[in-house]
Amino acid sequence: MSAITTHVLDTALGRPAAGISVVLERRADDGRWDHVGRGHTDNDGRQRALYPANQPLQPGVYRLTFDTQKYFDTDDIETFYPEVVVVFETAAGESHYHVPLLLSPYGYSTYRGT
Numbered sequence: 001m002s003a004i005t006t007h008v009l010d011t012a013l014g015r016p017a018a019g020i021s022v023v024l025e026r027r028a029d030d031g032r033w034d035h036v037g038r039g040h041t042d043n044d045g046r047q048r049a050l051y052p053a054n055q056p057l058q059p060g061v062y063r064l065t066f067d068t069q070k071y072f073d074t075d076d077i078e079t080f081y082p083e084v085v086v087v088f089e090t091a092a093g094e095s096h097y098h099v100p101l102l103l104s105p106y107g108y109s110t111y112r113g114t
Helices: 068-074
Strands: 004-010 021-027 033-040 060-066 084-090 097-104 107-110
Touching: 004 021, 004 060, 060 097, 084 097, 084 107
Parallel strands: 004 097
Antiparallel strands: 021 033, 021 060, 060 084, 097 107
């Protein structure tokens, strides 16, 4: 399993948010963002392969960017948030972080999952 995973649920429609493009980046010491992984949520709204397989998780600051505009455009739904960016920090000694996103056209929330 990837060291960083996500799950997107469409709370307005009460279903997993399939097909959302997700990008994972890690902040370098000089402040720039380095690409780590990219993918799309599956039919269950999950993305399980963002972090390189079989690599230990490096502590640091990470950024997940969700392309929510294309997701809502698919159903011709107007949205206030064309993308959602979640920045979080990992700690030494941790091997996995799950970062779910609860999404609707005019709001979202996130938390550290299990």
